[in-house]
Amino acid sequence: MRTVKIGLLGLGNIGTGSYKTLEMNKDTILASTGIDLIITKILEKDTQRKRDINVSQDQFVKDPSEIFKDPEIEIVIELLGGIEPASSFMMEAMKNGKSVVTANKAAVAANFDRLTKTAQENNVLFRFEASVGGGIPILNAITTVLQANKFQEILGILNGTTNYILTQMTEYDLAYEDVLKTAQEKGFAEADPTADVEGEDCANKLSILMALAFGNYVPPSDIPTKGITGITKEDIEAAKAKGCKIKLISQAKKEKDKILYSVKPMEIPFDHPLAGVNNEFNAVFVKGNAVDELMFYGKGAGPLPTGSAIMGDVLEIARLSAEKKQ
Amino acid sequence: MRTVKIGLLGLGNIGTGSYKTLEMNKDTILASTGIDLIITKILEKDTQRKRDINVSQDQFVKDPSEIFKDPEIEIVIELLGGIEPASSFMMEAMKNGKSVVTANKAAVAANFDRLTKTAQENNVLFRFEASVGGGIPILNAITTVLQANKFQEILGILNGTTNYILTQMTEYDLAYEDVLKTAQEKGFAEADPTADVEGEDCANKLSILMALAFGNYVPPSDIPTKGITGITKEDIEAAKAKGCKIKLISQAKKEKDKILYSVKPMEIPFDHPLAGVNNEFNAVFVKGNAVDELMFYGKGAGPLPTGSAIMGDVLEIARLSAEKKQ
Numbered sequence: 001m002r003t004v005k006i007g008l009l010g011l012g013n014i015g016t017g018s019y020k021t022l023e024m025n026k027d028t029i030l031a032s033t034g035i036d037l038i039i040t041k042i043l044e045k046d047t048q049r050k051r052d053i054n055v056s057q058d059q060f061v062k063d064p065s066e067i068f069k070d071p072e073i074e075i076v077i078e079l080l081g082g083i084e085p086a087s088s089f090m091m092e093a094m095k096n097g098k099s100v101v102t103a104n105k106a107a108v109a110a111n112f113d114r115l116t117k118t119a120q121e122n123n124v125l126f127r128f129e130a131s132v133g134g135g136i137p138i139l140n141a142i143t144t145v146l147q148a149n150k151f152q153e154i155l156g157i158l159n160g161t162t163n164y165i166l167t168q169m170t171e172y173d174l175a176y177e178d179v180l181k182t183a184q185e186k187g188f189a190e191a192d193p194t195a196d197v198e199g200e201d202c203a204n205k206l207s208i209l210m211a212l213a214f215g216n217y218v219p220p221s222d223i224p225t226k227g228i229t230g231i232t233k234e235d236i237e238a239a240k241a242k243g244c245k246i247k248l249i250s251q252a253k254k255e256k257d258k259i260l261y262s263v264k265p266m267e268i269p270f271d272h273p274l275a276g277v278n279n280e281f282n283a284v285f286v287k288g289n290a291v292d293e294l295m296f297y298g299k300g301a302g303p304l305p306t307g308s309a310i311m312g313d314v315l316e317i318a319r320l321s322a323e324k325k326q
Numbered sequence: 327m328r329t330v331k332i333g334l335l336g337l338g339n340i341g342t343g344s345y346k347t348l349e350m351n352k353d354t355i356l357a358s359t360g361i362d363l364i365i366t367k368i369l370e371k372d373t374q375r376k377r378d379i380n381v382s383q384d385q386f387v388k389d390p391s392e393i394f395k396d397p398e399i400e401i402v403i404e405l406l407g408g409i410e411p412a413s414s415f416m417m418e419a420m421k422n423g424k425s426v427v428t429a430n431k432a433a434v435a436a437n438f439d440r441l442t443k444t445a446q447e448n449n450v451l452f453r454f455e456a457s458v459g460g461g462i463p464i465l466n467a468i469t470t471v472l473q474a475n476k477f478q479e480i481l482g483i484l485n486g487t488t489n490y491i492l493t494q495m496t497e498y499d500l501a502y503e504d505v506l507k508t509a510q511e512k513g514f515a516e517a518d519p520t521a522d523v524e525g526e527d528c529a530n531k532l533s534i535l536m537a538l539a540f541g542n543y544v545p546p547s548d549i550p551t552k553g554i555t556g557i558t559k560e561d562i563e564a565a566k567a568k569g570c571k572i573k574l575i576s577q578a579k580k581e582k583d584k585i586l587y588s589v590k591p592m593e594i595p596f597d598h599p600l601a602g603v604n605n606e607f608n609a610v611f612v613k614g615n616a617v618d619e620l621m622f623y624g625k626g627a628g629p630l631p632t633g634s635a636i637m638g639d640v641l642e643i644a645r646l647s648a649e650k651k652q
Contacts, residue, residue: 021474021616028476032541129471135617137471144470144645145455145463148347148637150354215358273623276602290347291461291634294624297599298617308617311474319470323649 003036004318007067007098009089010079011044011051014103014130017303018077018310019053029311035318037311039077041067064089068096074321075314078102087111094122099321101313103130103306109204109220112211125320127313132205133158135305136298137312138284142212149288151213156250158205160280160300161189161196162228163248166265167278169236170245176231188280198227199248199263206250206263213286214252214259226264239267245275329362330644333393333424335415336405337370337377340429340456343629344403344636345379355637361644363637365403367393390415394422400647401640404428413437417444420452425647427639429456429632435530435546438537451646453639458531459484461631462624463638464610468538475614477539482576484531486606486626487515487522488554489574492591493604496562496571502555514606524553525574528589532576539612540578540585552590565593571601 008015022029022037030036040059047060067073068089076093078100080086086107090100091114100119102108108115108128119126129139133156142151157163161183168179180197183189195201203220211217228248239246244267252261268275273295277283282300287293299305334341348355348363356362366385373386393399394415402419404426406412412433416426417440426445428434434441434454445452455465459482468477483489487509494505506523509515521527529546537543554574565572570593578587594601599621603609608626613619625631 024615025474025476029474032473136620137467140471141463141467144642145466145638146634147358147641148351148355148634150351273602276599288634289350290630290637292625292628292631294462294622296620296622298620302618304616305618308472308474308614311616312471315473316470320646320649323646 001030001034001036002318002322003038004074005038005040005072006314007070007073007076008039008042008079009064009067009076010081011042011046011055012079012081013303014306015042015044015079016051016053017307018079019055021304021307021311023053029315033315033319035315037314037318040073041070043067064092068093068098073098075099075101075317077310077314078104080104081106083107083110087115090115091118094118094124094126097122097124099125099317101310101317102128103310104128105131105201105204105208109207112208112217125317127317128208129313130306130309132208133282133284133296134298134300134302135308136282136284136296136300137309138296139208139212140312140316141296142209142286146286146288146291149290151254151286151288153253153287154209154213154251155274155285156206156209157247157274157277157283158202158250158300159196159248160282161193163277163281164188164279165197166228166231166246166248169231169233170240173233175233176229197229199225202248202250202263206252206261209250209284210252210259210261214254216259218261224262224264228265231265242267243270244268245270247274247277249274327356327360327362328644328648329364330400331364331366331398332640333396333399333402334365334368334405335390335393335402336407337368337372337381338405338407339629340632341368341370341405342377342379343633344405345381347630347633347637349379355641359641359645361641363640363644366399367396369393390418394419394424399424401425401427401643403636403640404430406430407432409433409436413441416441420444420448420450423448423450425451425643427636427643428454429636430454431457431527431530431534435533438534438543451643453643454534455639456632456635458534459608459610459622459624460626460628461634462608462610462622462626463635464622465534465538466638466642467622468535468612472612472614472617475616477580477612477614479579479613480535480539480577481600481611482532482535483573483600483603483609484528484576484626485522485574486608487519489603489607490514490605491523492554492557492572492574495557495559496566499559501559502557523555525551525589528574528576532578532587532589535576535610536578536585536587540580542585544587550588550590554591557591568593569596570594571596573600573603575600
């Protein structure tokens, strides 16, 4: 048995979900991996919020350097969201010899090169499975067991909010504004839904997927991006008449030596696997020159699915660092 | 750059597909991993068959011990098929310090405990991604990035031949015998299709999935197994009338402390993700207590998709052994 101590930056919804994932499954993880994961310190201002987890007051710290400078902590999980101070905190942790796990697509997409380089320079690991597709283990697949492929295409439904809105518009012949309102009431869309409905969230995720699959980092601001705010009932009807559904598709495609990429609403034929991906579900369709077509489907958001991906990354780091030490 | 030498047992369809996968993608693999994979020796009687790969006569050996005793070979790929001599050969390779990769579901399912124990005792790695779902990277996901879950259910369409037959019967209102004949002509079904249509192939794969997801090995002969030979046009019609498709489902489900398992034709509602998995495609639906529902979809057979999984396993072994040596 090996104990691995973890510092957590942020105990909001996703932080709480990760903590809870570990609480629920500590016994299974220990039995199958021999690794005892313990979250020893948590950076969080709101220490009084009611959370459905067993967290004690003395785990909370106010100064992130209490985590970065703690020699017992091996892994730092960053769940603050936003580009800064999250990116600086991750690099600071790496410089102090900590491996880093994050779900933060905005920070990873904005600073992909700096973050991966800092990890390499400090001989630590950096993983961000939860940043794309929530619980769907797509990044790990692309960077490990599918590496014997030349990737040719990636097509993704990468945002649950917009997929929920488009699905409801399609199934119940509703207008965009009406569905958005219901989605906000149900908690499927944020009060300010701009980053989701205008496609920015998808552009961040596509930037990360392209960097890993094609080894070609394109900043999200350079990806042609169109959201779903302009989609009307008539557009949906016209697509249906052609045997298609409108989906917000993040696409990257290799043509000869060029990579074409975009985020935009597209008409997907009913019999394409992505057409069956409805409501809050996400899916990533990948084409490789050996494996041909693959699709990964699952919950692209939510505290526990995201927690599954985060703790999966933590376990992979713990496993790899154990191999190194043998 | 690190060179990893490989011995290959069997150069039939899957062996040729694995060789070709490496030929096509050697440059990409080297660029992304720094690992130069070379198949140095091949055990194969039929040295004259025309294959669409650059293999030279001096790579062929007739005695497997030329591979097992070669100190330069780190990894042995077993693609002979059948339980024996494949199982004995794999254990012999392990005892000689070689890590082993196989696509052989019959051998892995029959000898799961002996093979994994022999690998552990000899401190080598044993991987068999291609044995379940062809190119779909399901085993790696279950054993790495999804390990922070308690698995609750596995539902799989794990056999392409039977899924092709059921799809054609459903779409064109055809009888089982007529579709089987066409499938055999097209090469989607073997001359003796028993292992596929009676569900044995699925039972092997379910046995492997259960061993990994639940840590509970059940020999395939102990899995209640029913194939599709008794499915009539009328059964398909009756299912359709209920809004369902008949699929050959391999299922394992945790209920309290018991695991219920079977291979049998089941009625799947049209709106379930598995209902959209048609013809030769495979899919595995997994439910975990954190990640919730996930589905993996892709080509469950074929030389190149299987080659992708095999070479993916080889790369993972090469990567892990490099970590160990650092």
